[in-house]
Amino acid sequence: MRNVLMTVSYDGTNYYGFQTQPGGNTIQDHLEAAIAHLTGEEVKIHGSGRTDAGVHAREQPFHFITSSHIPIERWRMALNGRLPSDIRVIGAKEVPLDFHSRRSAKRKTYRYSINGNRVPDVFGRNYQYHHPGKLDVSAMRESLACLIGTHDYTSFASRRSTKASHVRTIFSARIDVDTSLDISGSREQGIIHFYITGSGFLQHMVRIIMGTLLEIGEGKRRPEEMKVILEQKNRTAAGPTAESKGLMLWNVEYSEHV
């Protein structure tokens, strides 16, 4: 038996998230079908985490145990030939049998992208939340910094979360503004990318953080409120859950020897 770690990139627009759901049409379903087609073996893959319907992944790891003897360097292209064009396996390697793509993960980074320009970008329309109204980026930056550290993030977790503990660590968070994509020529806000790196994230956590940041950016809340919301440990204290299409799992890091 071998433990195979793969990395997949997907455009989540047309899928119900990573993990198998009763309704089908998930990234996991497509990957398992491609593996079964290739090897004749029914395997269950284990993702580094779930993603919601419509969320994308630039680099999402998953692993599975297989008795197949297919050489590791052949897997990537063999699976891509059996997958839809919006799901691509980008890497494959063999790892120790005790490696687990979720439990062994050290750091996960998500990116959330907002198009702050007046006009939607047709080429990025599925990967950006369009918000042409004025956003106070420095207020958003100030309040985002309050979330860094080890905290109980109950205020930013779905009420449906079944986790015993809501304590997680956010290692870093930053906002990059890319004005090079501006195509209109007038005063524009550009594309605003939010990167958040943590030990792990609760259900909807990044999207609820983003929904709250948007209220701060719009001036509906003051930046100092972020700290108060965090301390309340109550979902109702935070803002709405931001639209899923702006969210992308950026990458997942493991300890060096993997």
Place this chain on the structure above:
Amino acid sequence: MRNVLMTVSYDGTNYYGFQTQPGGNTIQDHLEAAIAHLTGEEVKIHGSGRTDAGVHAREQPFHFITSSHIPIERWRMALNGRLPSDIRVIGAKEVPLDFHSRRSAKRKTYRYSINGNRVPDVFGRNYQYHHPGKLDVSAMRESLACLIGTHDYTSFASRRSTKASHVRTIFSARIDVDTSLDISGSREQGIIHFYITGSGFLQHMVRIIMGTLLEIGEGKRRPEEMKVILEQKNRTAAGPTAESKGLMLWNVEYSEHV
């Protein structure tokens, strides 16, 4: 009567090009239907040029004559509300009645994009030609430079071209390599963007130039051959027509007072 100049951005993946075709489903059809729905007026729009099926536009101008009294600043959003999400009007202004989006154009720029990385980029899959094999970018740069100037470009025109003259001017051409989009970590070629600016382009001209450049980049032809191909004024001398999805009309420029 007013002459309205608009700029449209579109993802051409699902359309049969800009200009109305017997089979329908063109950018022009959708724009004319949206204008008719908004104004109740059947107008014919005039594009700055045609684009082939599957070709994209970042900024394509078009104009039309209308008797509508809708203020110019209202048109953009009113039309976008009546267009599919992969077609967006990004600008609108009133111009003199003798302005013509094609005949008044001074310079047009096209971009062709090649993903030279091993793995396709799922987010750019509809906007890049995937060529993971080794390309000699400096040979491509050298041969592209031979095309600059005023020449008869018959070798790079579709045999179906009906133009009386195939003389055009290419003002400038450059290749930009963007390795920042690399997601695999190994030695990769990056995303290679070709920008070509000219007075106008013949049918398939940029795609035939690209098909020829690809053969030079692959080492199938030497860079010096480009000059010989140009001088032959014969379509059979050049390479194949490159895939349309990598091509994007970048912008069209007019004289300053428009």
